[in-house]
Every structure is written in structure tokens, then in C-alpha cells.
Amino acid sequence: MEVMEVPPEHCPGVESDEAGKGDACVGCPNRLVCSSGELKTGGVDPKVAEIAAKLMNIKHMVLVMSGKGGVGKSTVSSLLARYLAKDKARNVGLLDVDICGPSIPKTMGVEGEEVHQSMSGWSPIFVADNLSVMSCGFLLSSLDDAVIWRGPKKNTIIKQFLSDVDWDRLDYLVVDTPPGTSDEHLSLVSYLKQCSNLRGVVIVTTPQEIALMDVRKQIDFCQRVGLKVLGVVENMSGFLCPNCSKESNVFKPSADGMNQLLDKGIPVLGRLPLDPLIGKACDEAIDVFENHNNSKTITTFEAIGDYLVRILNNLNPE
Template sequence: MEDKPENAPESCPGTQSQEAGNTSACQGCPNQSICASGAPKAPDPAIGEIESRLSSVRHKVLILSGKGGVGKSTFTTQLAYALASNEERQVAVLDIDICGPSQPKMLGVENEQVHQSGSGWSPVYIQDNLSVMSIGFLLGSPDDAVIWRGPKKNGLIKQFLRDVDWGELDYLLVDTPPGTSDEHLSIVQYLGAAAGIDGAVVITTPQEVSLLDVRKEINFCRKVGVPVLGVVENMSGFICPKCKTESKIFPPTTGGADKMAEEMGLSVLGHLPLDPRIGKCCDMGLSFIKEVSDSPAALQYISIMKKILLACGDTDEKQ
């Protein structure tokens, strides 16, 4: 139990916590500055436990974007399906969007439940080499709201990393919420310190209102030491399934992802066009890459996947 000041609220992370003075629960507390800059914090024993649990996971990749609604979860889902299209590759998705979990729906397993064994929680399997863990499996109803402060979110993310029996994995993809707040700090603190993070894939759309927030996310990665594997421009034009003509639904008024990546010294992994069939596949829990394999968007997903494999240094026969 972390030391807490007298009369501290339940949401207080405790004075010895690594997050003392830095979580949303600390805002307005008269002791915030003291906790944030006080005596050295005791190391969290969960770090060693997470390191042991994830020792059999080869690559860990975060899917990030400072902006909501740009398609992080959709990209995570379809990237997972693309990686798992090779049956020799073991893939898992960790959904840490605590307040808006969508991976159970997008992967077609929203009615499943998490089971516990002597080795920990078992993730839910979509197919033999693809699994997922999400708070969505722990809710009484898909419509239930999760109304939690930072420390409780932090505790669940820690539990997902420490107590889930992930098994032997080639790739663990982490689907994150928008922003640079509690969930992001927690995943970097625990996953980065315990097992290392190969890097982050940053998702944006072409318009400047999205790029503004994405720049903040990239700077967040640099401040916390997470490498950026590259940028993906989602909703990059619309290609008509019938005539194959491309239309710019969201014109890149300031140069889009290409200009931003050039300014920030990053590479663009690819440009994903709008395709109504992507949304339909996500609603039905299907693999877009498998269902519409010859579409321009599916070909882009495969191209982006190969670049991520190379960025992670994955040059074995599983490519």
C-alpha cells in the first residue's frame, strides 16, 4: 500500500507512487508540488513482474494519435489482421482505451468473456494466432460507462500487463485513446521500463486540425523516449470502388502528413484511402484485408505492415 496523506481521497496515488503529484487526481491538491518534486519514489514492484510476464513477447508497438476520430482503433484492428495473416506469426492486441473500448466489437468478439486460470487472465482469441484483451470484456453491458480517475486506469493497465497470460507473441499492438495523459503515461512507465517498446505508429488525417494534435503526440513520444516508427495518413482521399477515381474529401491545406513528417524528421509509412467497406468490416468483426484483398486500401495496409516489420528489425522468415 502506498503512503497517503491524512484524509487523502481514495483516488490519491500515494506519496511513494511513481505518479505522485502527476495524475489528474492530484490536480488542486495542496500537496501536489511537494509530491511531484519530493523524496525519491520507491520502485514499483510490478515492473519486475511485468518484465517476467512479457519476456516472451518479441515486439511491442503503440498505436498513437493526439486526435480522436482519426482511425487508431480501425488501423490497429486491420494491422493485427494483416500481421496474423501469416499463421506462423503470433499477434495480440491490448486495448487501453479505458473509456471507449472498441476492439471487442471490431474484432468480432464483443460477447466473449475473460477467463482466469492458474497462469492468469486468458486473452480472448479471434483465431489461433490472434488474441485481444480489453476492459470491454469486463463490463456488464457494452453501453456501460467507465467513469474512472487516473489511478484506477493506471491500476487496470498494470493488471493487463502483469496478469494476462499472453504466451509466446511476435507482436503486441497497444491501441490507445487520444491525448497524452494517464493511459499513455502508464503504458510507457510500465511497458517501457519492464519490457521495452519498439516504437509508436502515429495516425493522422490530412487536415491541419488533426496535425496540430498529432505534433503534440510526436513530441510526447520524444520526451518519454518512445521511438516513432513512422506516420500513417488515414482517410487520405476517397477511391471510388467502381471507377477507381480518387477524390480528396479532406484536402491537406498545409501539406498533410508528408509536410509534417518532413518538418519533424519522420517517415510516412503510407496513405490509407477512405473505403466504406473498412467501416463495414469493423462493424461486422471481419478482416478487411481478407474480405477485399485487391482494394487500394488493403494493398496499403500490407505495404505499411511490411514497413513496420522492417522498422522493428523483423527480418525473419515470418515476413
């Protein structure tokens, strides 16, 4: 990122705690790079090493992304976390960094829970003995509160989530991200760049070209910042009738769009149908892997989870 040679009037300076955050910084093209701390201490934010040390007891970290909103990232993230936690020998964490639309507390049935702080940091909220959650949603005074934050404040809360949450030892940390390729994503990449256990990204899309256009932008973002794309989940691939169990296309699939991803060597992890069961499970925080084992949708997701686990194990063999 380029930096202006002549700073604006009343610039607080890169060493200041107000760097990129003060009133004088509004409108300055250097604002993001100053607030990230990259210009301090020889260009390295000391928090980067601290975060890598804090997260070193996590075996696999996976980001769930999509350039498009409304494709089901949070649904896939919560399903993936629950699926991985089916094996009681695994410890699984789910981190929600969708700051303006934190839906993970709802899907996991822990809305309104209070985060406690100890000497070792923030304690995540436990959904089960081996499944814990952290979300910006726990920090709001009301479930209906809008989060109206500028970039620097988003950057700060993401830094805290990565450096201050006491996950202890985890086999998997799933990170649910907002749509786009902006502040939150750049902050994650910046703060996790020394974490050797960051395995890569699962991309979520829906079948139609309007969604795949944004997904291709997300993949371009990942390639530019050095994030490995582990695979793509095509969500809402077809409508699964709850009465006759037949599937029909709601969204027109774009074969050319998916073929472009395959041509880039990006595997399709699987295709999930649009199933009323999943919508109900998210609204009511139902663990579908315990209650609906015979569902075609759940069987499909189990295959996706198995495929992803194999990929992760190949990246980091025992």
C-alpha cells in the same frame, strides 16, 4: 514531476495502498505521482520489473497513438493485427487500453466474450489460433455501460492488463491507445520503461491541419518520454468511390503539416483512403485480408504492414 514539500491534511502517505486514490488526495497536485507508485521503494514501482518479466516472451511491442480522436487508431490497430496474423507462423496479440471507448471487441468480432482467469493470469480472447485480444470492453456488464473512472482506477486496470494477461509467446503485441497525452499514456510509459522489446509508436492522422496539430503534440510527448516514433499512417487520405474506384479529397490535405513531420525524420508509412469497405469490415468484424485481397485499400495497407515489419526487424535483427 515535482512533489509538494508539505503534504495536505489527512494525507494517507506514499506507502499506503490509498496513495493518490483516497478522498484526501482529490485536488492534490501530487495525486498522479503518488498513485503511480514511483515514490515507493526508492522511486521504483516493483510492478515495473514484474511487467518486464511478464512480457519478455513478446518479440515486438508497438503502440498505436494519435493526439486526435476519430482519426482511426482502432481501425489501424485492428487492421495491423489482422495483417500480421496473416502469416500463421506468427503469434499476434492486440491490447485495447482505450478504457472509455473500447471498440476493439467490436472490430474483431468478439463482443460479449467473457475473460477467464487461471493460475497464470487472465486469458485473452482468441479471434484466431494465432490472434488474441484483451480489452476493457470485456469487463463491462453491458456494451452500453459508460466507464466513469478517475485516473487512479485507469492506472490500476492498465497495470493489470500489462502484468496479469497470459499472452504466452508473441511475435507482435499491438497496443491501441486512446487520444491525448494523459493518464493512460503516462501509465503505459511508466510501466513499460524496463521492456527492451517496446519498439516504439505508430502515429495515426488524417490529412487536414486540425488533426496534424494534435499529432505534433503526440510526437512531442513521445520525444519527451523517450518513445521512438516508428512512422505515421495518414488515414482517410482520400475518398475511394466503391463504384468507379476513383479517389477524391474529403479533407483538405496539409502539405506543410506532413512536411514538418518528414523534416523531423519521421517516415510516412503510407496513406490509406477513406473506403466504405473498411467501415463495413469494422462494423461486421470482417477480415479484409481474407475476403478482399484485390482491393486497392488492402493492397495499400499490406504495403504499410510490410514497411513496418522491415523497420521492426532492423531494430531487432534476427
